[in-house]
Amino acid sequence: MGVVVREQRLAGLRWLVVSGPRRDAFRALGETARADVRAVEEGMPEREALRRRIGTAEGAARLDRVVRATREQHPLEWAELEALAEGAGVAFDDLLLANLRGDLGTGDGTGCSDLIWRGEHSFVAHNEDGAPALDGRLMLLTLVLDGLAPVTVQWYPGFLPANAFTATGHGLVWGINHLQVARPVPGGAGRHFVARAMQQAPTLDAALEHLRTRPGAGGFSYALGECATGRVVVAETAGGRTALVEAMPAEPLHWHTNHLRHLPDALDTADAGSSADSLGRHEESLARGRALESLSADGPEPSGAWFLNALTGAPLPHGVHRTATGGDPLMTLCTAVADLTADRVLVRGTRGDTAELPLSDFVRGIAPGA
Secondary structure, eight states, X not given: OOOEEEEEEETTEEEEEEEESHHHHHHHHHHHTHHHHHHHHHHOTTHHHHHHHHTSHHHHHHHHHHHHHHHHHOHHHHHHHHHHHHHHTOOHHHHHHHHTTTSSSSOOOOOOEEEEEESSSEEEEEEEEEOGGGTTTOEEEEEEETTSOOEEEEEOTTSOTTSSOEEXXXXXXXXXXXXXXXXXXXXXXXXXXXXXXXXTOSSHHHHXXXXXXXXXXXXXXXXXXXXXXXXXXEEEEETTEEXXXXXXXXBOEEEEOSSOSSXXXXXXXXXXXXXXXXXXXXXXXXXXXXXXXXXXXXXSSOOHHHXXXXXXXXXXXXXXXXXXXXXXXXXXXXXXXXXXTTTEEEEEETTSOEEEEEHHHHHHTOOTTO
16 A cells, blocks of 8 residues: 555644655655755754764764664664655755754754643643744644554654654653753664654553663653553653653642753753853743743643643743744744543644644544544
8 A cells, every 4th residue: 555645734733644654654755845844954053063063073973873873773763764855855964964963962952841730630731842934844743654553743844753742542642852961872872763763652651661771862851641541751861861750649740841850960061061052041941940830720620721821821931932032032833732631632833723632533643624
């Protein structure tokens, strides 16, 4: 059976649904999103810094270590990126470097905020923040690949579909936030490849074991939830270390932004004596953390709308919604709130368009009214 690519829209966002054999599907995805892949690649602000970095002996050696580890540990995900590059008609090495940008010790900006809740209902909520140039480029992508559980993600064309909000056919949901790592793990694979491989984890415990045993060279925080059990966990992965915090009804709310909260040692760039720019981004993440720390749910059990308002209701200092104004370089491109207990998900685009649908439909690429 061949590849089928279907296009629809949700909350003002383009939504691609791709089904078929794995490699063929990624090649077709590249062909379908060719213009977007090229625009995102050419407009990536870290591009020149990355090229300068790998132009040094130290940078080239670090890149070589990460490339070898990634190719050896994640050959299937490596082949996906190769097929995506083929379909888009872009150089594989360029896409690979972009996908490894957080694994080489260079700056990767800041952005994104997560909330989890464990009470009568369990929630995972995620703000996906990015450069204004990516407004209209970030899209939803559903992959229904032969022999694999379906998955729906927020997708930046040209990247492995792995580094933002994710919902899987195994009933797992998570948001991902960048964590800067000054000293990437020797032997660690690219963090996008680690996250993409985790999408086939059958349970929350299997996903957490994946993070513990397959460390990425760079750092991510994950806000994970499991529909079957209602368990919700924040996992920090950085410097080869993993820290887990599971929310419980006694303390139901937990948050994460772009700085370390739970790992005991200072692994990120800001604490490693980095540039003033990195320190500024670190402070901005701390400020978003303070805004989330001040949240107080109305009554014993908040709704999905409460989480949506918590993430989009106001910018700093009272909230975490990003508007690319007042000196902030980023904007909130998409917000997703999953009620794991009620099988519902809310999705809001940049212009406030909001859609609600069953989470199980969202995972399989079924839009409201389809």
